[in-house]
Amino acid sequence: MHKAGFVNIVGNPNVGKSTLMNQLVGERISIATFKAQTTRHRIMGIVNTPEMQIVFSDTPGVLKPNYKLQESMLAFSESALQDADILLYVTDVVENPEKNMDFLTKVQKMTIPVLLLINKIDELGERKENSQQALAEIVDRWHGLLPNAEILPISAKNKFGVDMLLKRIQELLPESPAYFDKDQLTDKPARFFVSEIIREKILLYYDKEIPYSVEVSVERFKEDERHIHINAIIYVERDSQKGIIIGHQGVALKKVSTEARKSLEKFFGKPIFLEIFVKVDKDWRSSERELNHFGYNPE
Secondary structure, eight states: OOEEEEEEEEESTTSSHHHHHHHHHTSOOSOOOSSTTOOOSOEEEEEEETTEEEEEEEOOOOOOOSSHHHHHHHHHHHHHHHSOSEEEEEEESSSOTTTTHHHHHHHHTOOSOEEEEEEOGGGGOSOHHHHHHHHHHHHHHHHHHOTTSEEEEOBTTTTBTHHHHHHHHHHHOOBOOOSSOTTOOBSSOHHHHHHHHHHHHHHHHOOTTGGGGOEEEEEEEEEOSSOEEEEEEEEESSHHHHHHHHOGGGHHHHHHHHHHHHHHHHHHSSOEEEEEEEEEOTTGGGOHHHHHHTTOOOO
């Protein structure tokens, strides 16, 4: 008997979905930073054993879209409701349960197993009695909104409850042959992770609107036995943003390039030769043609 299925992770921005994904998969698949709207794509991470295959799927945080990029991000999240065998709905200890009720209403109607994960329980406070009472109140509120869901308190950052969650997923997984080769870790190509790692450094090192106005495209990825040569382009919407990304005498861009190269060498296990350029592509976030070019097509 072999088990296999799609376990899709959904929820509002900044509740810890990507951190949880990385813990479940055991590899650093999704960008996880302190900033909201970090994940833009739907990213699969695959866990294989001889007896089972779990296809985890991380998705962008659910939000009301203000431009075409956010429309595509919402479409990725909604597509995760359509093909899931098990749904992981992630919230945290401070989120208003009634935030984005339109999406939650769709979750309420689902007939597959839904595991509601209350993340960041380590932030409830040090006094045990108060934290237990606060958690019980959060559980009660969510039970009223999703009465058919199993509710599990976790701390993805501290790995609390993750093993228990994985065991429960294994129990709920349907019988099925594997969907992917057993040696496959993700559905994304190497170029995707290059662009994500560079974008992660931009999220970490720049403030305000800059990280959300940026997209990264890998123009060249050439690998031999000893090295990988990569050329990448950072696209911004305005000339002023280009200046900020590059920085005075190129110092800011050099820092991003250096830190990205270190992470890429760790990710691929090889020396990396990385060149990064910056170009202006006005209003790329609202251009359907450009969004298709950058891979924001959920179909």
